[in-house]
Amino acid sequence: MNKSDLKLISVxxxxxxxxxxxxxxxxxxxxxxxxxxxxxxxALQSLVDDKIVDLLRRDDGEAIYRLCGDGHHxxxxxxxxxxxxxxxxxxxxNWAKTKAEEFGFREVAHTAEIFGLCSKC
Amino acid sequence: MNKSDLKLISVxxxxxxxxxxxxxxxxxxxxxxxxxxxxxxxALQSLVDDKIVDLLRRDDGEAIYRLCGDGHHxxxxxxxxxxxxxxxxxxxxNWAKTKAEEFGFREVAHTAEIFGLCSKC
DNA sequence: ATGGAAATGATAATCATTTCCATTTGTGAT
DNA sequence: ATCACAAATGGAAATGATTATCATTTCCAT
Numbered sequence: 001m002n003k004s005d006l007k008l009i010s011v012x013x014x015x016x017x018x019x020x021x022x023x024x025x026x027x028x029x030x031x032x033x034x035x036x037x038x039x040x041x042x043a044l045q046s047l048v049d050d051k052i053v054d055l056l057r058r059d060d061g062e063a064i065y066r067l068c069g070d071g072h073h074x075x076x077x078x079x080x081x082x083x084x085x086x087x088x089x090x091x092x093x094n095w096a097k098t099k100a101e102e103f104g105f106r107e108v109a110h111t112a113e114i115f116g117l118c119s120k121c
Numbered sequence: 122m123n124k125s126d127l128k129l130i131s132v133x134x135x136x137x138x139x140x141x142x143x144x145x146x147x148x149x150x151x152x153x154x155x156x157x158x159x160x161x162x163x164a165l166q167s168l169v170d171d172k173i174v175d176l177l178r179r180d181d182g183e184a185i186y187r188l189c190g191d192g193h194h195x196x197x198x199x200x201x202x203x204x205x206x207x208x209x210x211x212x213x214x215n216w217a218k219t220k221a222e223e224f225g226f227r228e229v230a231h232t233a234e235i236f237g238l239c240s241k242c
Numbered sequence: 243a244t245g246g247a248a249a250t251g252a253t254a255a256t257c258a259t260t261t262c263c264a265t266t267t268g269t270g271a272t
Numbered sequence: 273a274t275c276a277c278a279a280a281t282g283g284a285a286a287t288g289a290t291t292a293t294c295a296t297t298t299c300c301a302t
Binding site: 057091092094095107109110113115117 | 178182183184197199206208212213215216217220221224225226227228229230231232233234235236237238239240
């Protein structure tokens with residue numbers, strides 16, 4: 001955990017939702033920090049390794065990052081404005097576990113996102 | 122649906138699992154087909170639009186394709202060997218619909234994948 | 243102060259995917 | 273069969289994210 005890692009955590013805390021490495025780099029630059037893109041990638045990688053941030057993928061495959069919350073949860077993402085709401089898994093947790101066992105899978109993890117248009121859009 | 126689309130479907134049928142655009146292109150080339158990479162991408166795109174193949178992402182973000190079964194379904198993917206099983210959504214369908222309504226979202230779609238190690242790995 | 247390890251960042255390399263554009267192929271009307 | 277035109281094709285270049293290189297700088301413990 002070094003200085004750059006902390007900077008990235010700070011930005012992720014302030015932005016809240018998901019952001020790509022390139023976006024995070026731009027934000028830091030805009031704030032006057034001369035941090036290099038390479039360092040941003042390195043810091044994110046190490047934070048992912050330490051399970052401090054989650055990595056998922058946009059539709060186009062670009063990697064996006066967010067701080068891990070305490071609990072496990074999923075997202076409701078607006079296709080219009082990008083607003084995201086964290087929601088509890090509930091039924092899906094059991095579904096994933098049940099299905100995995102049914103086919104003899106171990107060490108399972110799952111992803112689930114819901115996309116739609118929010119009430120404003 | 123043109124000649125190239127059919128070629129791609131044929132390869133996907135024979136290979137069974139998931140394959141990336143680059144891999145599919147190499148396979149066709151190896152078989153003596155002079156098809157261009159551009160055409161492979163175009164054909165895959167149109168097959169995805171027509172919901173004939175599924176598109177998902179490897180860990181590194183590379184797009185991988187697979188023939189769709191008939192209905193809406195999800196995947197159980199082995200992290201070890203890449204084997205995939207199509208599974209019915211069941212509970213998750215209702216979960217997605219309920220949660221979306223709860224927050225006033227419209228035109229919702231969802232994604233859900235389960236990852237784990239299959240019994241062989 | 244100093245030596246070495248870790249961190250940094252500019253630049254170049256890599257790799258999947260898209261865009262461009264000229265050429266070829268298929269098709270329908272005559 | 274032939275002509276005209278749209279659709280399909282494929283090679284090359286462009287794009288954009290991510291990674292590798294490597295020289296330089298920062299940190300620390302001595």
